[in-house]
Amino acid sequence: MDAAPALNGPTALVMLIVVFATAVKAALGFGFPLIAVPLATLLVGPRTAVLLIAIPVVVTNFAILLRGGGTAADFRRFGGLLLAVVLGTVASAPFLGRLDPELLTLVVGGTAVIFVALSFWNLVPDVPARIERYAGPAVGLFAGVVGGLTGIFAPPLAAYIHSLRVDKRIFVFWLTASFMLGGFTQAVSYYRLGLYDLRMLVYAGAACLPALLGTRLGLWIQDRLPAEVFRRLVLLLVLVTGASLVAQSLR
Numbered sequence: 001m002d003a004a005p006a007l008n009g010p011t012a013l014v015m016l017i018v019v020f021a022t023a024v025k026a027a028l029g030f031g032f033p034l035i036a037v038p039l040a041t042l043l044v045g046p047r048t049a050v051l052l053i054a055i056p057v058v059v060t061n062f063a064i065l066l067r068g069g070g071t072a073a074d075f076r077r078f079g080g081l082l083l084a085v086v087l088g089t090v091a092s093a094p095f096l097g098r099l100d101p102e103l104l105t106l107v108v109g110g111t112a113v114i115f116v117a118l119s120f121w122n123l124v125p126d127v128p129a130r131i132e133r134y135a136g137p138a139v140g141l142f143a144g145v146v147g148g149l150t151g152i153f154a155p156p157l158a159a160y161i162h163s164l165r166v167d168k169r170i171f172v173f174w175l176t177a178s179f180m181l182g183g184f185t186q187a188v189s190y191y192r193l194g195l196y197d198l199r200m201l202v203y204a205g206a207a208c209l210p211a212l213l214g215t216r217l218g219l220w221i222q223d224r225l226p227a228e229v230f231r232r233l234v235l236l237l238v239l240v241t242g243a244s245l246v247a248q249s250l251r
Contacts, residue, residue: 010043019214026218030154054203056211061180069173081136088144106249112155112242139156168230
């Protein structure tokens with residue numbers, strides 16, 4: 001049963017979780033909801049956890065995008081991916097409840113684990129420019145469909161952009177841009193469904209302060225991470241995420 005947000009120990013712990021999760025997200029490009037929602041659920045229940053995290057997700061994504069890292073040339077490169085994420089999310093709506101979310105979770109998690117294994121053995125081929133123009137939208141469409149049905153966008157997007165071997169700042173910027181689209185839509189949808197009362201809005205707004213603190217810490221860490229260490233940590237986070245999704249789908 002969900003606990004209403006209040007000035008108590010569980011809520012304070014949720015705020016600490018938010019600091020940690022946003023620091024990871026800002027440093028590596030993803031991981032905020034993946035880390036924060038399951039841990040916060042143990043303290044305040046799933047519904048409250050999701051509602052508390054949704055607004056800080058949008059705020060921190062916006063803060064990271066304001067830092068910069070994307071150019072007009074990059075937008076031409078990743079624009080198809082971003083558009084496909086939106087289209088895939090919208091297209092998945094009619095299938096909500098028809099497709100097995102556990103099967104989709106297993107596919108996403110298994111694909112992430114295989115990608116990491118191939119990457120550690122340097123078996124992931126480079127994506128030529130002539131193929132990238134088709135591969136990006138295809139991955140975006142897949143991520144959008146799966147994300148629209150399960151709420152899980154990160155693994156396929158992070159794996160694909162990582163495979164392009166772009167600079168860490170470019171990686172974080174464009175991965176964040178793709179999450180920004182889904183996160184904003186999610187938060188607005190919750191509001192329109194009447195899930196936010198005044199108390200929930202106040203506490204979700206208050207969670208933005210530790211979220212911004214964690215974001216600042218994460219960006220500081222990102223600037224000091226050597227490129228190879230950054231790459232390995234991203235792969236490790238994809239691996240942990242993928243393995244947890246596989247375990248979740250097999251329960």
